[in-house]
Amino acid sequence: MSAAGALSPGLWTADAARLRRMERALLELWAGEGYAEVVPPLLLPAAPVRAASPEALASRTLRLDANGEGPLALRADFTAGVALMAARRLECLDGPQRLCYEGTVARRPAADRPEEIETFQAGCERLSPLAGPEGDEEVALLAAGSLAALGIGDAVLELGHWGLVGPLMERLPWPEAAREELEQALNRKSRSALESLVGRHGECAEARLLVRLLHLGGRPEAVESLAADLGAAGVLGAWRELRSLAAALEKAFPGLPVRLDPTDVRHWSYYTGLTLKAFSRRHPFALLSGGRYDSLYPALARPFGACGFALHLDRLLEVERGRPSGPGTEGGG
Template identity: 30%
Template sequence: MAAESAQNFEALEAQARALLDLFARAGYEPVAPSIIQPAGVFLDQIGEQVRGRTYVFTDLAGEELCLRPDLTVPVSRLYLERHPKADRPARYCYNGPAFRFQPLGPSRTHPREFRQAGIECFGAADKESADIEIVLLAVGAVRSAGLRDYGLRFGDIALFYALIDALSLPERWRFKLRHYFWRPPVFHALLNRLAKGDRPEGDGLPQVLTAALAGTTPERAEELVAAYLEKQDIPLAGNRTLSEIAERLLDHAADLRADKLPKEVATIIDYYLAVAAPPREAVDKVAMIARGAGLDIDAGLDAALRRFDRLARDGIDLGRAIFATEFGRKLEYYSGLVFQIEGAGLDETEPVAGGGRYDGLLSALGARRDVPAVGSAIHTERLLAAVERAAP
């Protein structure tokens, strides 16, 4: 067992060296961001699906920290440390561990500690070319490691946002639908409820508290929630602060007073999110849905089609690819193109590699404005497993 573990470690190290060498030759500077990161940065940006799996702790000075659950945020922070004005383009590559709790228990393809080898491109003015560069480099990297049997899955957050913005619906529901896009079961339950005009359930909250919160300021809401928790002798637990709990309850109270979502709008969104087909066919289907609904999302459709045409010209076999409108990956900082590479024998939840565009992340981390950014990370344990599985 020890010998097998040592062999696996050596294979991973050899693979990592080869990947980093490939990235460096493509013009990406190797960096090594800190493993321990401020927890608040991650918990605010990565989204619920990864947030609940992040290892969080408090050090002896009382600072809340975490073991990084991915490397995009740490590399983004490193970029801002080097370029506080976020006014210079930069390309970085890395290889290092990340950490996530595995609710079904750790396994070879879902370990608690896993390695990511990746690339991040900041400040490139030509976003389309940067997107193409990242996809080509990620595919080239897994192929260089020996992976031949793989599929590609694409999504486009910006196209979904364009659809939502083109629809006539209450601004509150536009915000909520954008927010819940990354959690399909919750999203569809919300959409179904809104179309029926059903009010949200109270989640066990007493009506008197919900009524008291309606229309109050965040500061007053925090006071009311604190008083309620103290009176009921309910301790704070988990990763949420008192202010976050109050904010969530304020949001719930506002839902109770919001207008109904028109049923025809919900139907259009359902039709859109049901599209999953080869890329050009999928774009045609979305265009047909938009035309039928009288919506103008031509700019987003043209951008998606142009991107796929360029990928095909640059050697990407779109016969291996699916464009799924509901696909957004699990990290909620994405804002445009998203993609993942899926090895044979591994399902959609076990991608070998993935990435996408995240133009809003750096401003959330302190930059004065949004900064064009796109990247990709390879889950090297899965890549090694997929290559070994395919070996004769």
């Protein structure tokens, strides 16, 4: 699709009103939870944005040459912009920072996938002086609260954890060249692709466990049978974190189904712990995505941990309109 074909048609009055209503509801909720709004810049220096973005997103970042200012990047998500702001601020040295944002992002359309360049996002970032899971529960509860504030009554919240799958991937005694194919097989839930990799590169305990985790997709208690194998693989800690989070979510939001799916991670090299996604029956793609990305700030020379999520407001608008499914890809990040 040509870039012109992917240009946003904009929002006329009714949709503009819907968007503003959603943004107000979210910002009000988040302010009440201590999250202060920031307005990250639309144009950013390209090099640090690349350092602060997952590879798949970096490849979709639109670049400009600003006449002697060096290569610039148009905002493709808010996390990189927030990170570049926070990395320069002294108050971020002490205690967690709770930040939120809303606005437009622009992404190069994926090859052969017709989708709009401009989309709307709103989200939260919780920065900590140290890396680690502290704050995950707060962010997960806030994500669930955000869905409730928008009235997405049929939402499902899905949790994953890099610590369940990442260590298994890293311990596989397979050649490095198999890594990309492995990530794609996991991301597509393709048992046949995973088994083909096993056939070519060798079976082992880690590979067997990955195959079993592939279609876990169930309620937390439904996968207790895996606990012994996860313990033997040394990843039980991440599993317990997820169980604890799921229990906290079910207690606070009893009407919100929580699923576990540790293998469906779009940006394997980006997330370092919890991953979050939310879906509705009324839309074919994730309405919310996020997680923990503790390697982000160290890439910008600050030792912070970070966890957050973004709501895809254009998709939520489609849900509100009752007309889901403009063409697209899940994207996220």
